[in-house]
Amino acid sequence: MTPVPRREAAFDGTLVVLSRQDVADGVVSMELGTRSGEPMPSWQPGAHIDVVLPTGVTRQYSLCGPLDRAGNTARWRIAVLREPDGRGGSQWIHDHVQEGGELRVRGPRNNFPLRPATRYLFVGGGIGITPLLPMLAEAEAAGAEWSLLYGGRTRASMAFVPELEGYGERVTVRPQDRYGLLDLAGFLGGPAPSTLVYCCGPAGLIDAVEAHCATWPAGALNVERFAAAAGQQSAGTEEEQPIEVELRASGMTLTVPPELSVLNAVGQAGIPVLSSCEEGICGSCETAVLEGEVDHRDSLLTEDERAANDTMLICVSRARGGRLVLDL
Structure with a gap:
């Protein structure tokens, strides 16, 4: 059997916070780069980086900034949601990382690549919009047909809405406090040839999209989770064996x-x-x-x-x- 190549990080070092901006309630956007402004390693839509904090905690954040046609950029943009019930990583970033500060970064790594298709349906929930942002730009540049359904608790909690509204009617923004739960059935419809679905967001949203697409062709649905799927077994259960x-x-x-x-x-x-x-x-x-x-x-x-x-x-x-x- 031929060994599978390990997914080693293309970059492992310190980057400077070139800019910091509040882009929604509880969400801060940061642009990272080198002090010299040299190009960073290439990446493709769906990629994320590891941010290694001084506390010993490591967190993953999707690259959500613009991507030039050569795949290189001097700035990597991420967005961080403050999670009061998390393990402290996002809170530390919100409270301690300012413009001009430094962060240790590894990556990029892509577990959520955008595959070629003639039509895309994107579903984003909350901070799950971040990996989808460069995908929209890529689909647009490729001349593909696409649309986005974007949900969140309130409009104020939804990051990058003004940026997304520049795409016009292809983007549907539906805050829950005004519209209720997302109309997934109406947006997704039934399976169609050469159509791929990309979804990222809370577990409940992903579970609902997976249920709707259960009868679609294999590979039509692509998801990225921020938490392990329900029912995932790990070490330490009674039935476990050495x-x-x-x-x-x-x-x-x-x-x-x-x-x-x-x-x-x-x-x-x-x-x-x-x-x-x-x-x-x-x-x-x-x-x-x-x-x-x-x-x-x-x-x-x-x-x-x-x-x-x-x-x-x-x-x-x-x-x-x-x-x-x-x-x-």
Whole structure:
């Protein structure tokens, strides 16, 4: 079996906050770049970066700024929603990161690529609009037919509305306090040839879109989650069993007990692996599988990627047959 290339970060270093702007209630937009203004690594719509905070917390934010035709830019724009009930990362950024400050950044990495199509239907909820912004521009530049349905709690809480309204009638803005829940059935309709659906937002919205598109052709729906899907099993459950994991490149074999993830066990063995969310949604810890059957428990890999059985997210997934050989 040919090993799957690891998704290494193209950039890992310190960037300067070139600008900071409040773009909605509780949402701040920041442009990041080098002090010298040199071009950053290329990226495509759907890409995100890891922001590594001094507190030890790492968070992922979608690149949502303009993308030139060469795929390079001297500024990376992100938008950060303050989450009072989160783990503190977004609050730290809101409270401590100002224009002229610095942030350590890794990336970009793209787990949500825009695939070619003649027609796109985009559904964004709240801060989930961020990965869709460059997709709209890309679809527009390609001459594709597209439309966007954008929802949020209130209009004031919805970022980048003035920017989106420049597209005219192709963008439908529907704050919940005025219109209620999004009319997904009316917007999405039925499956149509060469039509792709892209959705990002709260879990409830994604679940509803997935339910509506359940009978659509495989691959027609593409989603990106900010939290693990409901029902995702992780280590530590009563029915869990120890597994054996061979690290082929390191020449060692580990026994991973029920209470540990493969990622944790590998880290305790002194093998460095890039990681971040530890929930199976960001893709940072994606690792090539050389032997064994994977029990996939992530919310990121496609059905085709899971069926190929040549890669896994070691923060949540385990071995279906009790043993795995990894390219670590």
